[in-house]
Amino acid sequence: MHSFWYRLNGLLTFSVTILAIMCAIASLSDNLNTPSPSAEIQVMNINWFQKQPQGNDEVSLTMNISADLQSLFTWNTKQLFIFVAAEYETPKNSLNQVSLWDAIIPAKEHAKFWIHTSNKYRFVDQGNYLRGKEFNLTLHWHVMPKTGKMFADKIVLTGYSFPEEYR
């Protein structure tokens, strides 16, 4: 009952249990945080707006994105994954979400930023319904913890629209 192996076994079981409890508590502590993020997106320019040979509309645009997401960081946060998605409705699809740009924020200091960029990923519709259409730009963020539960939320910015004609 007191041999080396029994003691090692007891020690290992105990330490694994304690580690698991610590991870759970660390994750629960994330719920105490009340974040207050803010963001603004301006569409500076629609670079071009064409219909592809397959029949799908494609648009390229340049945006100014500024945000302050520092309040989302806790001691248990490993990084923040953020992305900007265009959301709109077409006669064919009740919802379309197209991710235009994303970034990884590794630390609180980098969470307050301003960036001028064109869309990182191609903005292609399923169909050719984009002319004159209104769309929302949503800034989503995913909080990735050091251990435990992941949180996600977003800010919806409305009032953007595509040009009436291809250019």
Place this chain on the structure above:
Amino acid sequence: MGWIGETVDSVKSIQMRQLLTQAVSLGMIVTSALIIWKGLMCITGSESPVVVVLSGSMEPAFKRGDILFLHMSKDPIRAGEIVVFNIDGREIPIVHRVIKVHERQDTGEVDVLTKGDNNYGDDRLLYAQGQLYLQRHHIMGRAVGFLPYVGWVTIIMTEKPIIKYILIGALGLLVITSKD
């Protein structure tokens, strides 16, 4: 002569009982593990409630060797969610993020495009020939939580099966030779 037979019988019966007890304990351990696994499958609604991250395509969020807890609800799939999916013809599930969603007006079915955070391009290269989007039935679950490093045990056992056999052999030896 009778008591020799008696002694032999009693010795045999002790060993028999010990053996049976050990077999029952082993059976109990295996069945409780199975009950926990199946129970997790029911609670999370996913075929595979826990997966191990095998590649570096989602770094720095998930590194090789982390484990992910999955949950599958009836909620619609939305951009930004980290999903685990199977491609027809590939057995290893892939864990990537949804970057594009098209949900039909009439049927409510979704077409989903995914991409690994650390990859340059989207996953169309990984999909089956001619497949442009994933549908809901390809997706096994959403990642809702994670634990770092714990999955290395599984990776080592899968990539070096020798270690698996050594472990099971050693466990078997321990069970047989233990005196209680």
